[in-house]
Amino acid sequence: MKNILSYTPDELKELMVSLGEPSYRAGQIFTQLHKCISLDEMTNVGKVTKQKLHNALDCSLPNVKRKLTSKLDGTVKYLFELSDGNCIESVVMKYEHGYTICVSSQVGCRMGCKFCASTVAGRVRDLESGEILGQLIAAQKDLGIRISNIVMMGIGEPLDNYDNVVKFLRLVNLPEGVNVGYRHISLSTCGVVPKIYELAKLDLPITLSVSLHASDDSTRSEIMPVNKAWGVDELLDACREYYRSTQRRISFEYTLIAGKNDTKQNALHLANTLNAKLRTRSETMPIHVNLIPVNEVTESGFRSSDKSAVKAFAATLESHGIRATVRRTLGSDINASCGQLRREDAEGDAKGCEEMRKETF
Numbered sequence: 468m469k470n471i472l473s474y475t476p477d478e479l480k481e482l483m484v485s486l487g488e489p490s491y492r493a494g495q496i497f498t499q500l501h502k503c504i505s506l507d508e509m510t511n512v513g514k515v516t517k518q519k520l521h522n523a524l525d526c527s528l529p530n531v532k533r534k535l536t537s538k539l540d541g542t543v544k545y546l547f548e549l550s551d552g553n554c555i556e557s558v559v560m561k562y563e564h565g566y567t568i569c570v571s572s573q574v575g576c577r578m579g580c581k582f583c584a585s586t587v588a589g590r591v592r593d594l595e596s597g598e599i600l601g602q603l604i605a606a607q608k609d610l611g612i613r614i615s616n617i618v619m620m621g622i623g624e625p626l627d628n629y630d631n632v633v634k635f636l637r638l639v640n641l642p643e644g645v646n647v648g649y650r651h652i653s654l655s656t657c658g659v660v661p662k663i664y665e666l667a668k669l670d671l672p673i674t675l676s677v678s679l680h681a682s683d684d685s686t687r688s689e690i691m692p693v694n695k696a697w698g699v700d701e702l703l704d705a706c707r708e709y710y711r712s713t714q715r716r717i718s719f720e721y722t723l724i725a726g727k728n729d730t731k732q733n734a735l736h737l738a739n740t741l742n743a744k745l746r747t748r749s750e751t752m753p754i755h756v757n758l759i760p761v762n763e764v765t766e767s768g769f770r771s772s773d774k775s776a777v778k779a780f781a782a783t784l785e786s787h788g789i790r791a792t793v794r795r796t797l798g799s800d801i802n803a804s805c806g807q808l809r810r811e812d813a814e815g816d817a818k819g820c821e822e823m824r825k826e827t828f
């Protein structure tokens with residue numbers, strides 16, 4: 468059954484009419500659902516209408532199966548159970564400017580990045596737009612807060628579930644609903660190039676985050692199988708096109724893995740590649756590199772670079788005109804990065820912690 472949160476106001480109107488209900492009720496129901504009031508809690512909707520909707524749709528929110536709260540910084544990690552029993556993760560972080568949620572876009576992932584816990588058992592299914600939105604609404608309801616920023620950096624590859632993700636972006640932006648501005652949304656991709664071009668055409672002013680992790684094709688293909696389909700050159704061409712369409716700065720994520728991609732030579736290659744492709748004399752794209760010491764996922768065997776290597780890597784980028792920041796750990800005491808809580812739940816084996824807050828080097 469389709470989730471009620473996947474419906475736009477117009478789609479909900481159509482549905483209400485098909486159920487023999489007045490269409491004006493759709494707007495009331497839509498707004499209440501998006502303001503964290505469940506169908507059963509609504510006082511201005513009759514029992515019969517509620518029953519009809521329950522019969523036609525899944526009207527539930529993701530259910531909190533586990534919740535870990537950091538004593539250090541208040542970061543909250545949720546393991547949510549969906550109506551079919553599948554589990555996904557979301558993380559809520561508090562910053563000076565408000566709350567940010569990191570949402571999942573798929574149950575599992577099929578992209579196969581070697582360092583990532585979310586992809587170890589492959590993809591089970593895509594999330595509906597309403598299941599992505601449901602994570603935010605369930606977290607707001609549970610915590611009694613308003614979330615103002617969204618990062619699509621949880622489990623899954625958002626551009627591998629393109630239609631549902633775009634619908635989610637549009638739904639969450641609606642003023643009569645949750646109303647999060649596009650500029651407060653980041654979408655992270657491992658580099659599904661054709662979909663970056665499609666997204667560029669939509670001209671939504673969201674921030675695109677590209678998980679680069681290596682700038683030479685042989686290293687990148689080794690740690691990110693997606694690179695065999697679309698190499699670094701093609702990916703950076705798509706980034707340039709994205710910038711030309713949207714005028715939005717692009718963030719590059721670079722996970723530092725000891726002995727794999729963290730040497731001075733690697734930093735130089737990255738700086739030279741980005742400068743040659745994106746920062747030419749005729750066009751200087753605003754870009755930013757986020758350096759992330761890799762979380763040591765049990766299955767990968769990869770080790771994190773030490774602090775001095777991370778510092779040196781950032782300094783090399785900066786000395787070549789590339790802005791770089793190193794992510795600081797949030798929620799280090801609750802020890803469960805995206806993908807790892809779900810695996811722990813399935814197998815009783817998890818380790819590590821996602822690093823989300825950025826700090827200028």
Ligand code: SAH
Nearest residue numbers: 582583620623624655656657678720761762
């Ligand atoms: N599929 C998307 C979004 C989900 S992953 C993407 O690839 O961008 C969010 C970010 O976390 C990506 O940059 C990803 O490469 C990174 N990541 C995954 N596993 C990690 C790990 N073990 N340590 C550090 N970063 C990791």
